[in-house]
Amino acid sequence: xxxxxxxxxxxxxxxxxxxxTYEHRWLINPETGETVLWTAExxxxxETPVDLDELDLVPIxxxxxxxxxxxxxxxxxxxxxxxxxxxLRRAIQGRDAFRRxxxxxxxxxxxxxxxxxxxRRARATRRAIxxxxxxxxxxxxxxxxxxxxxxxxxxP
Numbered sequence: 001x002x003x004x005x006x007x008x009x010x011x012x013x014x015x016x017x018x019x020x021t022y023e024h025r026w027l028i029n030p031e032t033g034e035t036v037l038w039t040a041e042x043x044x045x046x047e048t049p050v051d052l053d054e055l056d057l058v059p060i061x062x063x064x065x066x067x068x069x070x071x072x073x074x075x076x077x078x079x080x081x082x083x084x085x086x087x088l089r090r091a092i093q094g095r096d097a098f099r100r101x102x103x104x105x106x107x108x109x110x111x112x113x114x115x116x117x118x119x120r121r122a123r124a125t126r127r128a129i130x131x132x133x134x135x136x137x138x139x140x141x142x143x144x145x146x147x148x149x150x151x152x153x154x155x156p
Contacts, residue, residue, distance in 0.1 A: 013124035027057035
C-alpha cells in the first residue's frame with residue numbers, strides 16, 4: 001500500500017479527467033505513488049520511447065465525460081440562487097454543455113466561480129481517492145482519512 005500522505009491527488013484527478021488524446025497516458029508507480037506521463041514518442045522520460053506493456057506502472061484511465069457532467073448538474077441543483085440555477089440548468093442541456101456552462105458562469109455569474117472551482121476540485125479529489133482504493137493502492141482507512149480532508153464545500 002502507498003503512503004496516502006505522499007500522493008499527489010490533484011495530479012491523479014487531472015489524469016482521471018484527461019480526455020485529450022490517446023497519444024499519451026498517465027501512469028502511477030504502485031510502489032512510490034509517483035505519477036508520470038507516457039507518450040508514444042518520448043516514453044516516460046521524454047526521450048526514450050518504450051512500450052506501455054514493458055512498464056510496471058498502473059495506467060490511470062480517464063473517467064467518461066458523463067461523470068464530470070454530473071458535477072455540473074449537481075452544482076446547479078445545490079446552489080441557492082434560483083435564477084442562476086435556472087439559467088445554468090438550461091446551459092447544461094444538449095451538445096456543448098461544458099462550454100455553455102463555463103460561458104454562463106464566467107459571463108453572468110462570476111461570483112459563483114470560486115464555489116464552482118472548490119466543488120469541482122473536491123469532487124475530482126474524491127474520485128482520485130476512490131480510484132486509488134479501487135486499484136488497491138491505498139487501504140480503506142487511508143481512503144477514509146483522505147475523504148474527510150476533502151469534503152465537498154457548502155454552496156452559496
